[in-house]
Amino acid sequence: xxxxxxxxxxxxxxxxxxxxxxxxxxxxxxxxxxxxxxxxxxxxxxxxxxxxxxxxxxxxxxxxxxxxxxxxxxxxxxxxxxxxxxxxxxxxxxxxxxxxxxxxxxxxxxxxxxxxxxxxxxxxxxxxxxxxxxxxxxxxxxxxxxxxxxxxxxxxxxxxxxxxxxxxxxxxxxxxxxxxxxxxxxxxxxxxxxxxxxxxxxxxxxxxxxxxxxxxxxxxxxxxxxxxxxxxxxxxxxxxxxxxxxxxxxxxxxxxxxxxxxxxxxxxxxxxxxxxxxxxx
Amino acid sequence: xxxxxxxxxxxxxxxxxxxxxxxxxxxxxxxxxxxxxxxxxxxxxxxxxxxxxxxxxxxxxxxxxxxxxxxxxxxxxxxxxxxxxxxxxxxxxxxxxxxxxxxxxxxxxxxxxxxxxxxxxxxxxxxxxxxxxxxxxxxxxxxxxxxxxxxxxxxxxxxxxxxxxxxxxxxxxxxxxxxxxxxxxxxxxxxxxxxxxxxxxxxxxxxxxxxxxxxxxxxxxxxxxxxxxxxxxxxxxxxxxxxxxxxxxxxxxxxxxxxxxxxxxxxxxxxxxxxxxxxxxxxxxxxxxxxxxxxxxxxxxxxxxxxxxxxxxxxxxxxxxxxxxxxxxxxxxxxxxxxxxxxxxxxxxxxxxxxxxxxxxxxxxxxxxxxxxxxxxxxxxxxxxxxxxxxxxxxxxxxxxxxxxxxxxxxxxxxxxxxxxxxxxxxxxxxxxxxxxxxxxxxxxxxxxxxxxxxxxxxxxxxxxxxxxxxxxxxxxxxxxxxxxxxxxxxxxxxxxxxxxxxxxxxxxxxxxxxxxxxxxxxxxxxxxxxxxxxxxxxxxxxxxxxxxxxxxxxxxxxxxxxxxxxxxxxxxxxxxxxxxxxxxxxxxxxxxx
Numbered sequence: 124x125x126x127x128x129x130x131x132x133x134x135x136x137x138x139x140x141x142x143x144x145x146x147x148x149x150x151x152x153x154x155x156x157x158x159x160x161x162x163x164x165x166x167x168x169x170x171x172x173x174x175x176x177x178x179x180x181x182x183x184x185x186x187x188x189x190x191x192x193x194x195x196x197x198x199x200x201x202x203x204x205x206x207x208x209x210x211x212x213x214x215x216x217x218x219x220x221x222x223x224x225x226x227x228x229x230x231x232x233x234x235x236x237x238x239x240x241x242x243x244x245x246x247x248x249x250x251x252x253x254x255x256x257x258x259x260x261x262x263x264x265x266x267x268x269x270x271x272x273x274x275x276x277x278x279x280x281x282x283x284x285x286x287x288x289x290x291x292x293x294x295x296x297x298x299x300x301x302x303x304x305x306x307x308x309x310x311x312x313x314x315x316x317x318x319x320x321x322x323x324x325x326x327x328x329x330x331x332x333x334x335x336x337x338x339x340x341x342x343x344x345x346x347x348x349x350x351x352x353x354x355x356x357x358x359x360x361x362x363x364x365x366x367x368x369x370x371x372x373x374x375x376x377x378x379x380x381x382x383x384x385x386x387x388x389x390x391x392x393x394x395x396x397x398x399x400x401x402x403x404x
Numbered sequence: 405x406x407x408x409x410x411x412x413x414x415x416x417x418x419x420x421x422x423x424x425x426x427x428x429x430x431x432x433x434x435x436x437x438x439x440x441x442x443x444x445x446x447x448x449x450x451x452x453x454x455x456x457x458x459x460x461x462x463x464x465x466x467x468x469x470x471x472x473x474x475x476x477x478x479x480x481x482x483x484x485x486x487x488x489x490x491x492x493x494x495x496x497x498x499x500x501x502x503x504x505x506x507x508x509x510x511x512x513x514x515x516x517x518x519x520x521x522x523x524x525x526x527x528x529x530x531x532x533x534x535x536x537x538x539x540x541x542x543x544x545x546x547x548x549x550x551x552x553x554x555x556x557x558x559x560x561x562x563x564x565x566x567x568x569x570x571x572x573x574x575x576x577x578x579x580x581x582x583x584x585x586x587x588x589x590x591x592x593x594x595x596x597x598x599x600x601x602x603x604x605x606x607x608x609x610x611x612x613x614x615x616x617x618x619x620x621x622x623x624x625x626x627x628x629x630x631x632x633x634x635x636x637x638x639x640x641x642x643x644x645x646x647x648x649x650x651x652x653x654x655x656x657x658x659x660x661x662x663x664x665x666x667x668x669x670x671x672x673x674x675x676x677x678x679x680x681x682x683x684x685x686x687x688x689x690x691x692x693x694x695x696x697x698x699x700x701x702x703x704x705x706x707x708x709x710x711x712x713x714x715x716x717x718x719x720x721x722x723x724x725x726x727x728x729x730x731x732x733x734x735x736x737x738x739x740x741x742x743x744x745x746x747x748x749x750x751x752x753x754x755x756x757x758x759x760x761x762x763x764x765x766x767x768x769x770x771x772x773x774x775x776x777x778x779x780x781x782x783x784x785x786x787x788x789x790x791x792x793x794x795x796x797x798x799x800x801x802x803x804x805x806x807x808x809x810x811x812x813x814x815x816x817x818x819x820x821x822x823x824x825x826x827x828x829x830x831x832x833x834x835x836x837x838x839x840x841x842x843x844x845x846x847x848x849x850x851x852x853x854x855x856x857x858x859x860x861x862x863x864x865x866x867x868x869x870x871x872x873x874x875x876x877x878x879x880x881x882x883x884x885x886x887x888x889x890x891x892x893x894x895x896x897x898x899x900x901x902x903x904x905x906x907x908x909x910x911x912x913x914x915x916x917x918x919x920x921x922x923x924x925x926x927x928x929x930x931x932x933x934x935x936x937x938x939x940x941x942x943x944x945x946x947x948x949x950x951x952x953x954x955x956x957x958x959x960x961x962x963x964x965x966x967x968x969x970x971x972x973x974x975x976x977x978x979x980x981x982x983x984x985x986x987x988x989x990x991x992x993x994x995x996x997x998x
Contacts, residue, residue, distance in 0.1 A: 169904065211594025223585040227608070229603065234586075240599070241594045271692035273692060273694065287589065307987075308970060309758075310975075318981065333902065336974075339975070378932065379935060381932045381935050384956065386936050
């Protein structure tokens with residue numbers, strides 16, 4: 124890490140879900156991570172690894188049983204509702220599904236104005252100006268504000284969702300699989316947009332994804348999560364070049380390379396090295 | 405960076421006002437007209453009524469319409485028009501009272517119960533069930549026996565009794581909306597519960613609330629008329645619609661016309677309330693429901709046309725498709741525009757494209773399983789030595805399973821949760837393969853072993869929810885292979901799976917294709933999957949084949965700029981952190997009309 128005080132620190136986070144029939148599911152088992160100001164941290168894992176749960180706890184949507192969430196020096200693990208609402212301006216989210224995350228009956232302008240409601244003394248005109256400005260920043264036409272979500276494609280909606288996340292000038296954004304539902308060409312546009320906004324606004328991003336390639340593109344540091352535990356963490360490049368944990372190696376070996384010849388070699392290597400991941404039951 | 409989304413938007417159409425949109429619907433406009441007429445006439449009754457409603461003219465009893473009495477007179481010679489006009493205000497007042505009570509309680513309690521859930525919700529549900537089990541008529545009559553002739557008391561009670569039905573509907577609508585992502589996003593944005601309920605929940609379920617309230621208003625009109633008919637509401641001789649119907653019923657045999665003015669008024673008012681709710685809901689939804697006709701055009705390109713002279717079907721191919729055209733019903737622009745391809749024995753052909761390119765539709769057309777609303781306009785398929793006209797899907801069902809096997813993107817959704825894995829396989833083997841029960845059972849176990857399931861006997865006894873997604877896809881493959889098809893069609897077979905599971909499934913498919921010399925048609929958007937398993941790839945863009953070539957060539961020397969752009973947009977090939985080239989740039993840079 125570095126000498127700057129981290130913006131976000133997650134300490135020994137544990138979350139257990141109660142399932143039907145009294146059974147318990149340990150979604151997170153003592154997770155530690157931190158995000159520095161202006162840094163993008165990639166969080167990689169497969170379904171059920173607990174990566175989304177981490178995001179939800181940071182956002183205050185799921186309760187932590189053990190551990191602490193420290194944001195800018197303040198323990199927000201059990202922040203009360205008033206504090207949580209105020210934190211909404213500092214910590215924002217971009218979801219995977221651009222269709223479900225916008226209310227179809229609210230115009231884009233109404234949706235984008237919501238994070239600004241907490242800011243005192245903003246006139247109607249000032250809100251409209253902020254909305255117009257953010258729409259311009261994410262590359263949407265100016266008349267977008269008066270339209271409704273049904274008029275936009277998935278990629279355009281994801282731009283709008285990103286606009287909502289950044290309009291109140293937050294410091295940290297939880298990106299929960301923000302490009303997984305998008306086509307390759309649109310995915311590239313959205314990744315470019317996130318990278319650009321991060322640079323311009325000095326945002327910290329916790330980038331949650333199942334796709335190692337996407338994470339490598341956006342983050343300098345990557346954390347690999349498996350069944351609620353961090354199995355490996357490090358600089359993205361070294362993690363890709365020299366993975367330490369068997370699971371990371373299996374994950375890298377399983378991801379196909381978009382080049383037939385290299386993929387053939389890659390596949391043979393996976394077979395020879397027995398890199399097929401067999402989770403213990 | 406190029407932010408091409410701009411070109412996807414439509415020129416802003418001035419949004420029409422709610423009233424104008426409502427008036428654009430003939431039935432709603434008529435209903436609104438009638439209700440306004442009733443309201444205005446009732447309010448102005450004192451000014452416009454030709455007679456006092458209690459004035460008896462014993463020289464003009466039970467007359468039909470005359471110039472002096474437009475709607476005739478009753479048994480005491482009172483002017484029916486005047487009585488109708490004077491009876492309007494108490495009727496409307498009663499409706500407003502009942503609606504206000506039912507609306508406030510119904511929406512208030514229903515939304516909060518659905519929003520907060522938990523103990524409060526359970527309490528409300530039990531209270532609602534309790535009130536619903538009460539006999540409404542008995543309750544109403546008891547109330548009226550306490551509050552003599554008090555229409556106000558009666559209407560408040562009707563509102564209370566009616567609110568429970570509205571609570572139930574509003575609560576369940578709220579439950580559905582409450583789990584939407586945008587509610588969570590609003591919470592994270594720092595909105596208070598009150599703001600979320602009013603801005604998001606109520607706005608979203610406004611249509612449901614309006615329809616419930618308008619139907620309830622219609623019922624209230626009937627109940628109120630009934631109460632006055634029984635003489636329990638407005639005390640005679642004061643005019644009321646129900647009372648007028650009672651008066652008419654007593655002389656029905658002599659003078660049937662007396663029933664017409666109050667009867668028609670009540671009937672039309674009931675009808676108008678019922679209709680206006682639907683109209684209002686649709687008019688409200690019109691604002692946000694309309695789709696952007698231009699949104700697909702986000703890439704900025706015009707439709708691509710690459711079709712050269714049509715080649716004859718390839719007789720060497722296992723499956724040869726020619727001139728496939730698919731239309732959405734009622735649309736002129738085809739979804740798939742003249743697609744040709746040949747699938748050779750043992751070959752795996754990847755159909756690559758983005759969402760909306762028509763890749764899934766194209767393969768579904770080969771087995772005659774297009775979703776409703778889409779049709780094959782033309783297309784020939786040569787498979788297993790026979791030619792099929794794809795525009796007539798009835799003949800294609802014989803191909804399913806025996807010639808063309810298919811696996812789907814969502815392996816779990818493709819299995820019926822009510823049946824065991826074994827049953828899924830044996831039903832195919834017995835119905836289509838003609839095997840006996842025992843033979844089918846044995847073959848099913850063998851199939852599960854072929855798809856590398858370790859403990860096939862055990863898995864065959866399990867239900868779909870008891871197995872993992874990767875296992876479910878193996879079962880899907882086993883079922884597709886049950887009748888040993890010539891071609892396996894796979895529509896995004898690994899998109900829903902984790903990357904480690906994807907690698908196993910692709911290995912399995914590669915092994916099966918090699919061992920049985922089966923051809924595969926693989927639909928995907930993932931270049932990695934194409935590189936891993938396909939021999940040849942076909943790139944589809946907006947229903948047109950952009951190019952087709954062996955995979956080595958597609959990746960190393962793509963012929964078309966679109967293919968090259970799609971490959972470059974993949975972050976795998978880019979330097980981390982750099983700006984990715986986007987496909988939109990390509991369409992913008994060259995006016996692509998090859």
